[in-house]
Amino acid sequence: MxxxxxxxxxxxxxxxxxxxxxxxxxxxxxxxxxxxxxxxxxxxxxxxxxxxxxxxxxxxxxxxxxxxxxxxxxxxxxxxDAPIYSKIEAELTEAMVNEFVSAAKEVNLSFKKVIQMLTDKWDSD
Structure with missing residues (x-):
């Protein structure tokens, strides 16, 4: 349960x-x-x-x-099933990305800086 x-x-x-x-x-x-x-x-x-x-x-x-x-x-x-899983995955992923981008824009981070930070974080974990 x-x-x-x-x-x-x-x-x-x-x-x-x-x-x-x-x-x-x-x-x-x-x-x-x-x-x-x-x-x-x-x-x-x-x-x-x-x-x-x-x-x-x-x-x-x-x-x-x-x-x-x-x-x-x-x-x-x-x-x-596969279509439901794909739909949920797309929905949750889009929501996370939208939330992150909004927060980054709110503090005036540049696209280039965000990409660099994401790359650094992705590679370190």
């Missing part, structure tokens, strides 16, 4: 979006794969100390995006 206890919610983004993002990151890291069970909506609400309706909204979003399926007899579980 996917453990949500490490999810730290922020005040910036809607909670249901943060829950879906957490599951997407777990999928990208291959810590959640097809068949990984999710807690019930009520269990998730209790773990995160959120309203059960918010948990329901998160599950609905994830179902609509196709990376979880719900069976009334079994509950909800992760579903990932």
């Amino acid at each position: 996917l453990d949500f206890s490490s999810l730290i919610l922020n005040n910036k983004d809607p909670v249901y979006i943060q829950i879906a993002g957490f599951v997407k990151r777990k999928i990208l890291l291959r810590q959640a794969q097809t068949g990984t069970e999710l807690p019930s909506r009520r269990e998730l609400a209790a773990v995160l100390n959120i309203n059960p309706n918010t948990a329901q909204k998160a599950y609905k979003l994830m179902e609509d995006e196709g990376f979880i399926v719900t069976n009334t007899n079994v509950g909800s579980m992760v579903y990932v």
Whole structure:
């Protein structure tokens, strides 16, 4: 079962979006794969100390995006195939890059300096 206890919610983004993002990151890291069970909506609400309706909204979003399926007899579980994985990878990668570029521009870093810093960091790790 996917453990949500490490999810730290922020005040910036809607909670249901943060829950879906957490599951997407777990999928990208291959810590959640097809068949990984999710807690019930009520269990998730209790773990995160959120309203059960918010948990329901998160599950609905994830179902609509196709990376979880719900069976009334079994509950909800992760579903990932190659196109879903690729979509999640592209979405999360683009978000990270957009956030980084915005932050770099905000402090007036030059493109050349950013590329050099990225190259240095990439090669050092």
